[in-house]
Amino acid sequence: MAIPLEVQGLRKLRTYSLIGIISTIISLFLDVLFPFTTPFTAVPPGSPPGTIVRVFERLMNVILPFLIVGAILSIISLLFLRSGFKELVRAGRDLKTGLTGASIYLVAFVLLMIGVAVLFTSLVQVLPSISSNAPPPSPYLAPLVGGVLIVIIGAIAALVGVIMVIIGLYKVGSIYQDGLIKVGAILIIIPYLNIVAPFLLFFGLGNAIRKAETGFSPQTQNYPPPPPHPQYPPAPPQQGPAVYQVGVGTLDDSGVARLTLYSASPLTLSSAVLQTPTGPRQAISFSPRDLSPGYNNLEVQLGFISLPKGTYNLDLTFANGVLVRTFVTH
Secondary structure (H helix, E strand, O other): OOOOHHHHHHHHHHHHHHHHHHHHHHEHHHHHHHHHHOOOOOOOOOOOOOOOHHHHHHHHHHHHHHHHHHHHHHHHHHHHHHHHHHHHHOOOOOOOHHHHHHHHHHHHHHHHHHHHHHHHHHHHHHHHHHHHOOOOHHHHHHHHHHHHHHHHHHHHHHHHHHHHHHHHHHHHHHHHOOHHHHHHHHHHHOHHHHHHHHHHHHHHHHHHHHHOOOOOOOOOOOOOOOOOOOOOOOOOOOOOOOOOEEEHHHHHHHOOOOOOOOEEEOOOEEEEEEEEOOOOEEEOOOOOOOOOOEEEEEEEEEEOOOOOOOEEEEEEEEOOOOOEEEEEEE
């Protein structure tokens, strides 16, 4: 059974929030663990010069595995975040800001990791000279400065990306009319309260998924609400199994219509006609031609067409004679 793009996108955003919950638990564990490392990392007065280096290495041995796991989880979560926004944009939702922000955030996070790795490597080489009050070796000064610059650039880019992601997630909450998503998006950037954000997003996105699976029609600010679905008399049994549209489809400027259909049993699509102000427009091709039981993501090629913004009827005729009127928004 094919899953609608809209549901796929929301599920990926929810996976992003789930990984955020796991990362939050790891961070809280580190906060609890860190005080217990003080006896092992304290430098007694009058210690020999090499003591600082040994203490630093001891501290890294404790914390580094958690930092590596946290970095891997962050990259995976950002990939899910970007992919989720991408699926929702393909489904016709106005979430390009979130998609762009997730892309910027992902690149910025990689830059931060590179900068931190360069700084860490340089500090390991410089610490012995610092602990002995000797000037640091000049070959390691340039990587140290370069690491700081990379971290600064990455931090600025990450801030821009996070703000755009927050805007995107807030729009998701507005589209699916869920307050938990809106509050969770805002809390992402607020210190201390941000530990609650992934939990709110997880439960809010769960509500949005249930709405999308039951045929909830999201409201957008760009287009007026579609006209009410015309009431057709029930088809007699000999006309074939039931098939209906889920949500509202989209029609882009290149003449490609995308929509989701639910079919109770296998059906074969024979034609698609778009009703325009200048007359009917016959589809050039459509995919898939054969519908499977369950959800089907249909793509109809109509060729380049210049139309004013609005909602249009797309009439689908099946091989068994059933005619289904669907709606697409341009």
